[in-house]
Amino acid sequence: MDFFVRMRAQEDIPAIKDLMGKVYRPPLHGPEAIWSEQNLLLHISRFPDGQFVAVDKNGRLVGTSTTLRTSMKVALTPHTWSEISGRGSLSTHDPGGTALYGVNIAVDPSLFGQGIASALYKARFALGQKLECQAFIAGARIPGFSALAGQLTPKEYLKKVVAGELFDPTLSKQIKMGFKVCALLENYSPDPETLNYAALISMELTNAPKSPNSHPKSPSTDL
Numbered sequence: 082m083d084f085f086v087r088m089r090a091q092e093d094i095p096a097i098k099d100l101m102g103k104v105y106r107p108p109l110h111g112p113e114a115i116w117s118e119q120n121l122l123l124h125i126s127r128f129p130d131g132q133f134v135a136v137d138k139n140g141r142l143v144g145t146s147t148t149l150r151t152s153m154k155v156a157l158t159p160h161t162w163s164e165i166s167g168r169g170s171l172s173t174h175d176p177g178g179t180a181l182y183g184v185n186i187a188v189d190p191s192l193f194g195q196g197i198a199s200a201l202y203k204a205r206f207a208l209g210q211k212l213e214c215q216a217f218i219a220g221a222r223i224p225g226f227s228a229l230a231g232q233l234t235p236k237e238y239l240k241k242v243v244a245g246e247l248f249d250p251t252l253s254k255q256i257k258m259g260f261k262v263c264a265l266l267e268n269y270s271p272d273p274e275t276l277n278y279a280a281l282i283s284m285e286l287t288n289a290p291k292s293p294n295s296h297p298k299s300p301s302t303d304l
């Protein structure tokens with residue numbers, strides 16, 4: 082599929098809300114999982130360069146990502162999504178921060194697996210390199226965990242996903258792109274699929290992929 086990545090504009094807001102509604106569907110997810118118009122406007126005013134969308138050749142929005150800057154110390158210290166993102170408003174954005182932090186990424190579910198997230202990440206990595214940030218860091222959802230929660234602890238689940246013994250619909254893709262799993266985050270964000278857990282993931286920006294299919298191999302872990 083043909084698509085390209087560009088900076089987010091105010092006119093994209095209704096389509097971003099529609100896309101988020103397709104990704105976070107009821108009854109599993111409530112309306113709070115979808116960005117409010119107010120927060121989407123704040124992202125653009127607080128850090129316009131950090132907000133990207135992917136658009137197909139007909140102009141249809143097929144992916145979105147939200148990013149802020151913070152210090153490496155803040156990004157690598159256990160945190161919740163709400164704390165690090167100012168409840169999604171990016172009030173915590175630090176223009177001098179040396180970590181680029183991934184607040185959100187979402188792709189139209191009918192187009193999963195077609196490289197849209199990889200393209201959004203590459204735009205984010207290029208931005209981080211331009212800003213001379215050290216690393217791209219994020220809390221990665223682990224939506225496959227709830228189905229196995231009776232059999233595995235969250236840490237055991239992460240280790241199996243890192244080892245490639247289990248496929249997680251989100252984290253496995255990020256590992257494939259070269260992210261390192263640094264730690265387990267508890268109470269990251271209310272989410273029935275993850276039981277509120279997330280993986281703290283990091284990509285050194287000196288290693289970040291610049292061209293399609295150029296990924297650091299053998300993802301490592303500090304778990």
Ligand SMILES: CC(C)(COP(=O)(O)OP(=O)(O)OC[C@H]1O[C@@H](n2cnc3c(N)ncnc32)[C@H](O)[C@@H]1OP(=O)(O)O)[C@@H](O)C(=O)NCCC(=O)NCCS
Nearest residue numbers: 186187188193194195196197198199220221222251254257
């Ligand atoms: C996570 C998400 C953004 C990934 O988007 P996507 O467009 O499907 O991802 P891509 O197609 O770019 O794939 C990324 C990598 O995973 C690999 N991959 C994709 N689907 C795969 C599959 N089913 N099996 C194995 N690998 C797969 C791709 O090959 C790619 O690796 P590569 O760059 O080395 O080729 C998307 O699934 C999503 O929106 N999920 C719901 C919201 C969410 O959980 N967001 C993340 C918050 S942390």
